[in-house]
Amino acid sequence: MTTTTQPDAHHAEPLVSPKRGRPDPAVLLEKYALAGMFILLCVVFANMSSTAETFPTVANIKNVLGGESVIAIAALASILPLTCGQFDLSVGAVIGLSSIVGASAVATHDLPVAVAVLAGVLAGSLVGAFNGWLVAYRGVNALIATLGTSTLVAGLVSLYTDNQIISVGIPESLTNLGAGDLLGIPRPVYAIAIVALFVYYLLRHTPYGRYLASVGASPSSARLVGLNVPRMILSSFVLSGALSGIAGILLLARAGTANPQVGPGFTLAALSAAFLGATAIRPGTFNVPGTLLGVLFVAISVNGLVLAGTADWVEPTFNGVALLVAVTLSTAIARRRAGQT
Amino acid sequence: MITGGAQDVVLCTTGLSKTFAGTTVLQDAHLEVKRGEIHALLGGNGSGKSTLIKVLAGVYGADSGGRIAVQGVSAPADEWSPAMARNAGLHFVHQDPAVFGPLTVAENLAIGRGFIQAVGGRINWPANRRRAAKILERFSIDVSPEALVANLRPAERTMLSIARALQDQEGAHDGVLVLDEPTASLPAWEVDILLAALRKYAAAGQTILYVSHRLPEILELADRVTVLRDGIQVATRDIAELDERSLVELIAGRDLERVFPDRPATVSEEIALSVRGLVAGPLRGVDLDLRRGEVLGVAGLLGSGRTTLLRALFGDINIESGQLTLEGAPFRPRRPASAMRAGVAMVPEDRGAEGLFGSLSVRENLSAAVVPRYWSLGRLQHGRERSDASALVGAYAVRPASDAAVAGTLSGGNQQKVVMARWLRRDPVVLLLDEPTQGVDVQARSEIYEHVRRAVAKGSSVLLVTSDFEELAHLSDRVVVLRDGRVAAEARGGDLDPQRLTELSYISEETSA
Numbered sequence: 001m002t003t004t005t006q007p008d009a010h011h012a013e014p015l016v017s018p019k020r021g022r023p024d025p026a027v028l029l030e031k032y033a034l035a036g037m038f039i040l041l042c043v044v045f046a047n048m049s050s051t052a053e054t055f056p057t058v059a060n061i062k063n064v065l066g067g068e069s070v071i072a073i074a075a076l077a078s079i080l081p082l083t084c085g086q087f088d089l090s091v092g093a094v095i096g097l098s099s100i101v102g103a104s105a106v107a108t109h110d111l112p113v114a115v116a117v118l119a120g121v122l123a124g125s126l127v128g129a130f131n132g133w134l135v136a137y138r139g140v141n142a143l144i145a146t147l148g149t150s151t152l153v154a155g156l157v158s159l160y161t162d163n164q165i166i167s168v169g170i171p172e173s174l175t176n177l178g179a180g181d182l183l184g185i186p187r188p189v190y191a192i193a194i195v196a197l198f199v200y201y202l203l204r205h206t207p208y209g210r211y212l213a214s215v216g217a218s219p220s221s222a223r224l225v226g227l228n229v230p231r232m233i234l235s236s237f238v239l240s241g242a243l244s245g246i247a248g249i250l251l252l253a254r255a256g257t258a259n260p261q262v263g264p265g266f267t268l269a270a271l272s273a274a275f276l277g278a279t280a281i282r283p284g285t286f287n288v289p290g291t292l293l294g295v296l297f298v299a300i301s302v303n304g305l306v307l308a309g310t311a312d313w314v315e316p317t318f319n320g321v322a323l324l325v326a327v328t329l330s331t332a333i334a335r336r337r338a339g340q341t
Numbered sequence: 342m343i344t345g346g347a348q349d350v351v352l353c354t355t356g357l358s359k360t361f362a363g364t365t366v367l368q369d370a371h372l373e374v375k376r377g378e379i380h381a382l383l384g385g386n387g388s389g390k391s392t393l394i395k396v397l398a399g400v401y402g403a404d405s406g407g408r409i410a411v412q413g414v415s416a417p418a419d420e421w422s423p424a425m426a427r428n429a430g431l432h433f434v435h436q437d438p439a440v441f442g443p444l445t446v447a448e449n450l451a452i453g454r455g456f457i458q459a460v461g462g463r464i465n466w467p468a469n470r471r472r473a474a475k476i477l478e479r480f481s482i483d484v485s486p487e488a489l490v491a492n493l494r495p496a497e498r499t500m501l502s503i504a505r506a507l508q509d510q511e512g513a514h515d516g517v518l519v520l521d522e523p524t525a526s527l528p529a530w531e532v533d534i535l536l537a538a539l540r541k542y543a544a545a546g547q548t549i550l551y552v553s554h555r556l557p558e559i560l561e562l563a564d565r566v567t568v569l570r571d572g573i574q575v576a577t578r579d580i581a582e583l584d585e586r587s588l589v590e591l592i593a594g595r596d597l598e599r600v601f602p603d604r605p606a607t608v609s610e611e612i613a614l615s616v617r618g619l620v621a622g623p624l625r626g627v628d629l630d631l632r633r634g635e636v637l638g639v640a641g642l643l644g645s646g647r648t649t650l651l652r653a654l655f656g657d658i659n660i661e662s663g664q665l666t667l668e669g670a671p672f673r674p675r676r677p678a679s680a681m682r683a684g685v686a687m688v689p690e691d692r693g694a695e696g697l698f699g700s701l702s703v704r705e706n707l708s709a710a711v712v713p714r715y716w717s718l719g720r721l722q723h724g725r726e727r728s729d730a731s732a733l734v735g736a737y738a739v740r741p742a743s744d745a746a747v748a749g750t751l752s753g754g755n756q757q758k759v760v761m762a763r764w765l766r767r768d769p770v771v772l773l774l775d776e777p778t779q780g781v782d783v784q785a786r787s788e789i790y791e792h793v794r795r796a797v798a799k800g801s802s803v804l805l806v807t808s809d810f811e812e813l814a815h816l817s818d819r820v821v822v823l824r825d826g827r828v829a830a831e832a833r834g835g836d837l838d839p840q841r842l843t844e845l846s847y848i849s850e851e852t853s854a
Contacts, residue, residue, distance in 0.1 A: 210708075
């Protein structure tokens with residue numbers, strides 16, 4: 001041992017982890033700031049004169065929950081590639097594709113609903129596999145690769161549908177999945193719950209989730225602890241595609257029609273929620289509860305503003321601000337965690 | 342102009358202290374650099390060396406009470422700013438030379454200083470080229486102003502960034518060039534080129550404050566040396582009074598012999614890993630036998646294929662041909678996962694990029710190679726993982742003593758202990774260590790040696806690559822020297838001293854091997 005009594009920079013740190021003892025208030029604030037803001041917004045809208053009558057009603061809450069189900073599932077899909085450090089900008093286009101594939105299967109080809117659902121999910125997985133191949137095995141930047149596939153998929157959907165909405169021949173057994181309540185809760189909420197539990201389990205409770213996070217933290221280190229990095233990246237895109245496929249089927253079930261134009265619009269909303277989620281609950285990490293909170297936060301804000309009668313420009317502007325703030329904050333948190341400030 | 346006094350001190354700090362959140366990392370530091378000398382600043386990690394440099398640069402504000410004086414500009418240390426440092430003539434060049442690869446030499450020189458412009462604000466390229474050529478000549482850099490910096494050799498890039506820092510200085514006698522670990526990422530032959538250039542600048546009268554870990558370099562280059570330990574200035578001496586051993590004593594604060602654990606008396610004759618005719622990358626037929634419980638050192642210059650050897654054995658580089666046997670069974674790893682299954686572990690050279698998961702917790706870093714162990718009953722057993730991780734944090738004396746700390750915020754030595762623990766917990770048959778103590782402070786270093794010895798006592802065999810000949814000599818039971826892709830020499834017993842190993846590595850026409 002050294003004989004010196006001078007504390008050295010790294011030996012002098014506390015011997016007991018601050019995490020074990022009493023929680024640090026700053027840490028708690030960071031974890032639950034988004035939840036706090038969410039509750040605050042709810043209180044404001046419930047009491048503001050222009051929204052007090054419509055906002056805190058069961059019908060409105062059900063409407064918000066049901067309406068956000070597609071974005072929620074898309075956001076949950078996008079955090080899988082994000083966890084291993086890759087953007088997937090094609091979630092929206094895949095939602096559009098899957099809803100068209102599903103609608104076409106039941107309406108044009110008279111296939112059973114189960115087959116239509118599978119076809120939608122399969123179509124999403126194939127797009128995901130293509131994205132993953134480009135990114136993991138051809139070294140293409142994920143932003144560009146998925147932007148390209150997104151545009152390509154939208155183009156093919158437009159070609160296939162001739163830009164016509166598929167609205168005839170969607171059976172009730174399919175639309176029932178997206179409408180009405182079960183035990184007093186809107187059916188799409190069950191879909192969110194199932195997907196959320198699945199992604200949460202995958203990320204937090206399986207080696208696969210740990211491996212994804214390792215690849216995201218350092219691809220080279222991941223390779224040198226024996227992980228097959230390209231395969232991890234590929235699989236995260238396939239899963240993201242498959243889950244977006246489910247979101248597409250849900251969209252079809254809720255709308256009762258398949259519109260070739262609506263898919264791509266979901267991408268940024270999903271990413272906003274994912275990045276907002278990375279500022280909460282487990283700050284600096286893409287996580288399921290945070291992502292759901294992010295979806296709800298954006299949804300309630302927009303819902304309240306719309307009920308208050310604000311103009312059309314408010315919603316996109318708010319979404320844009322939410323995304324930028326979310327990305328800036330989550331980046332700052334991640335950098336501070338890694339000791340880079 | 343400052344009139345040259347008898348002492349002619351260019352840079353002088355007195356009573357410089359720096360405290361971070363109650364921890365004193367620099368205490369009452371006194372540094373005195375004379376005009377025209379190469380003054381080395383030495384100390385282990387955590388010695389306060391980098392803090393002192395950052396205070397001089399004005400990046401960190403010092404505690405009140407100290408004073409910094411440079412060429413007659415004198416100010417209280419807590420008011421020192423980057424602008425004052427620049428105006429006083431302190432020029433900093435860091436380990437990463439921060440030059441722009443895709444731009445030309447002339448463009449690199451003009452960036453930060455400004456381009457010579459013609460009418461309408463457009464760049465006057467011929468004038469810029471002429472100015473660049475003049476600067477290159479002054480700093481003896483033998484490249485064209487038009488050359489792309491990406492095509493320069495590493496030493497030339499560092500020289501270019503020195504030239505860029507000093508280009509506006511009127512004469513060589515003004516200002517102080519502060520070089521912070523300029524050779525840390527350079528291969529050995531590039532170091533020689535750079536040191537030759539530095540000697541030339543010094544001969545022209547340039548004052549240089551030189552920060553480095555590499556003792557032979559300092560002994561060769563510096564006129565005087567200041568050694569810091571635990572934030573305190575332990576000594577300022579003329580280099581002529583010192584040798585490598587006395588420098589190590591000053592840095593470590595104890596006798597060299599006690600830094601290294603005792604070597605065990607015997608090594609078994611049983612062969613753990615046998616390599617015959619290994620061809621991969623620059624390796625052209627390597628033969629070696631690693632015995633059970635042996636630390637086999639691998640010496641050789643950079644580029645001799647040392648790292649390739651380890652990576653090939655770990656399945657990270659394709660093996661073109663060769664016969665490998667691990668514990669008697671044929672061994673041909675195709676990827677790291679298969680090498681790991683066979684019982685091989687590797688601690689890579691570049692800890693930051695290839696060893697650590699900087700944004701993950703210490704716990705996740707410790708488990709990275711054993712995640713499936715915690716997978717039971719359909720979920721990861723987080724409780725079991727946490728208690729194992731806490732035990733390892735204790736056993737390896739990782740500071741801060743928390744398995745929840747973010748790994749990237751640990752000091753270099755503690756990061757390396759985490760990476761070591763990650764692999765040693767697998768009780769590897771063969772442990773491959775690539776520069777295990779690079780950028781690691783003296784204290785953590787001896788702890789790492791201790792853990793290597795303990796692993797060996799438990800039956801692991803170690804292949805150790807290090808450019809630190811002292812380490813090689815003291816930690817290895819036997820050393821093989823790689824040269825031109827082959828094992829060119831072997832040293833054991835009495836030959837295991839740094840001097841001899843250096844000779845074996847550097848001298849290519851070695852006949853007595």
